[in-house]
Amino acid sequence: MRHATRLTGFFSSLLIKRWLWEGLDVRPVVAELFLTDNCNLKCVTCACWRSHTPEELTTEEWKEVVNQLGELGFVKLNFTGGEALLRRDATEIIRHAHEQTDATLHLNTNAILLTAAKTKELIEAGVRSFNVSFDGATAEMHDHVRGQKGAFAKTLEHFGELVQLRERHGLRLRMCFTVMRENMSEMVEMAKLAQRMRAPLFFNVLTDHTFLFRGHDIVKLGEVRDEGLEGALNALLEHKKKHPEYLPRYSVICYIGDHFKDQLQKKLPCTEANLKLMVHSQGQVGGCWAHDPEFSVREQRIEAMLETEKFKTTQTDLFFKRCKGCGSNHALNMRLEPRPMMYDALWKAGIFKKRKKLFA
Ligand SMILES: C[S@@+](CC[C@H](N)C(=O)[O-])C[C@H]1O[C@@H](n2cnc3c(N)ncnc32)[C@H](O)[C@@H]1O
Numbered sequence: 313m314r315h316a317t318r319l320t321g322f323f324s325s326l327l328i329k330r331w332l333w334e335g336l337d338v339r340p341v342v343a344e345l346f347l348t349d350n351c352n353l354k355c356v357t358c359a360c361w362r363s364h365t366p367e368e369l370t371t372e373e374w375k376e377v378v379n380q381l382g383e384l385g386f387v388k389l390n391f392t393g394g395e396a397l398l399r400r401d402a403t404e405i406i407r408h409a410h411e412q413t414d415a416t417l418h419l420n421t422n423a424i425l426l427t428a429a430k431t432k433e434l435i436e437a438g439v440r441s442f443n444v445s446f447d448g449a450t451a452e453m454h455d456h457v458r459g460q461k462g463a464f465a466k467t468l469e470h471f472g473e474l475v476q477l478r479e480r481h482g483l484r485l486r487m488c489f490t491v492m493r494e495n496m497s498e499m500v501e502m503a504k505l506a507q508r509m510r511a512p513l514f515f516n517v518l519t520d521h522t523f524l525f526r527g528h529d530i531v532k533l534g535e536v537r538d539e540g541l542e543g544a545l546n547a548l549l550e551h552k553k554k555h556p557e558y559l560p561r562y563s564v565i566c567y568i569g570d571h572f573k574d575q576l577q578k579k580l581p582c583t584e585a586n587l588k589l590m591v592h593s594q595g596q597v598g599g600c601w602a603h604d605p606e607f608s609v610r611e612q613r614i615e616a617m618l619e620t621e622k623f624k625t626t627q628t629d630l631f632f633k634r635c636k637g638c639g640s641n642h643a644l645n646m647r648l649e650p651r652p653m654m655y656d657a658l659w660k661a662g663i664f665k666k667r668k669k670l671f672a
């Protein structure tokens with residue numbers, strides 16, 4: 313109940329900020345906790361594994377961060393990375409969050425280390441929501457993108473075990489597929505795989521702007537300005553017409569095509585940046601997926617950061633897309649926007665049959 317009230321307050325305030333009062337201070341209610349920037353895979357899209365990140369927050373420092381977020385009434389804590397499960401103390405930190413806060417606990421993972429024993433431990437520690445990444449519908453594609461032979465088999469096996477436990481523990485499971493030049497031809501197969509697993513599928517969009525994904529020729533993977541993407545998106549829409557279950561909304565699929573022409577999409581404000589407080593692995597706080605943080609938990613309490621003009625101004629700038637753009641969580645950003653809602657209605661009515669340009 314408290315979560316629903318807090319989220320309703322957040323989205324109502326954001327609507328006021330969007331349409332009536334730009335300067336309204338709307339505080340984040342979800343935290344993105346990067347337990348580590350290190351990783352056990354070598355995804356071609358990602359910079360995490362290319363160097364070692366030292367001096368990350370200790371167990372005690374993370375517990376203190378969690379305590380502060382609990383006191384501030386955050387409704388959801390997303391544990392992520394890098395690969396969060398690489399940390400031996402991940403379960404201990406999560407259990408602490410379960411004991412000290414009433415937040416929903418979520419984990420993003422490549423699922424390589426998510427053995428049956430680890431899954432049991434995490435569920436007992438309070439995790440009720442998992443995003444697992446699949447960057448291909450086949451072993452060949454997934455292993456190529458993820459840089460490790462055998463990764464697909466392991467991730468699928470571990471995800472299958474989660475699916476078995478879903479009803480008993482009320483788990484919320486989601487499969488995440490990052491669309492790029494290499495794998496766009498597998499979107500329909502990926503949709504079928506998610507439908508077989510009865511798991512909602514999210515199509516993330518490749519970017520080289522986010523702090524984890526900068527440099528290293530990642531930009532080349534995003535060069536998908538050709539006919540191939542349009543064909544792949546329309547094939548996905550055709551599949552969705554017959555089998556809509558577990559797939560994103562029409563407008564969300566349309567956005568993928570727009571993103572690869574212009575990552576900013578200025579006309580669409582960024583709810584994501586306003587919703588989430590980012591806490592990085594070495595304690596830096598603030599910014600968003602592509603805008604660098606300006607504070608640190610090693611220097612200041614989180615409450616004090618939220619009170620500063622700098623934090624409030626940055627939140628407003630990011631919400632109105634005075635940023636580089638990155639496409640992160642575009643589905644959320646479109647949730648309360650008039651144009652996507654209208655597009656979805658026209659698709660449902662059968663008036664729109666193929667992908668339409670949304671904002672580009
Ligand atoms: C950085 S990972 C962290 C969690 C975990 N290691 C995993 O792979 O699921 C989070 C998500 O970012 C996605 N990702 C990786 N490289 C990306 C890029 N260049 N642009 C957009 N998303 C990317 C991954 O596919 C994954 O779903």
Ligand code: SF4
Binds near residue numbers: 352354355361393395
């Ligand atoms: S996308 Fe995830 S699994 Fe892949 S290298 Fe980056 S952090 Fe690791």
Ligand code: SF4
Binds near residue numbers: 603639
């Ligand atoms: S779209 Fe802009 S504000 Fe939103 S997360 Fe990306 S860079 Fe940040």
